[in-house]
Amino acid sequence: MQEELKNIESCAIEDIKNTNTSEEIDKVRVKYLGKKGELTKVLRGMGKLSSEQRPIIGKIANIVRENIEQSIVSRINNIKQEELNNRLKGEVIDVTMPGQKITLGKKHPITQSMDDLIGIFTKMGFKVVEGPEVESVYYNFEALNAAKNHPSRDMSDTFYIDENTILRTQTSPVQVRTMEKTKPPIRIISPGRCFRNDTPDATHTPMFHQLEGLVVDKGITLGDLKGTLEVFAKYFFGSQTKIKFRPHYFPFTEPSAEVDATCFKCVGKGCSLCKGSGWIELLGAGMVHPNVLKNCNIDPEIYSGFAFGMGIDRLTMMKYGIDDIRLFYENDMRFLNQF
């Protein structure tokens, strides 16, 4: 019996050595120490032993059981350690690996231009003022001296919400809103969205951006307007830029002009961008019409002023050589990422 016990011990220890997982070691435990296990079977036969032999064999059996249990515990610990090591190996972090690039958003080219323009004019002492996009016919046309039969008032040119309410077609109503509320001296710019009932094509979208400028004070002259716009053009397009005034008509300014700048691409020589003329149209401008001043309770005998309005989309197209305004509003990342 002694021999049998020793045999069980060495078999068990051999089996334990060969286990690799917690489940395997559990099976070994049941095989030797379980209710129907090998050791248990032997111990059941002890009743047949003589009273001298029984304690001796009992002692040996206990030692064998302890040895088996001990080697199971130490194998379990090893297996757990191995399992942990394997898991850690699988989770190794390579700190030398290059990081994942996070793409940051950036400003839309129109917003960039708007910020550039605001930067230029605020340095010259202009304040930024905003006005509503849903505007009254009074502020968009009437107070700006636009005759009842002015073509821009047509349904085909302007989005009407009702008879007296429209989407503003220009930023000029902000002139009136400001003059009504503020006593001169006034020196403001007003950037923002405008809307016209246009079918989209390479140079028109029903929504676009303008920046309006207004200065009202005692003794303001056309010379002040010219100087201001010259500084603006040089900052925006480059220091070699020159400007010229062409007579024009706007209901709210008198005299009125369209202002051209020397083509920034060919510097006045003539190229495809300026269609060979050397000049490109920049904006509309003029001296504030006395009727508009009167509409805002400013005495035209005491005060005078100038105003100008430019298309931000147009200026941005010229600056970057973009030939289709619709590209600004298609949200194609291949286009937008170039700016």
Ligand code: PHE
């Ligand atoms: N509001 C005019 C337009 O949209 C531009 C302009 C503004 C002209 C101010 C003169 C003075 O065409």
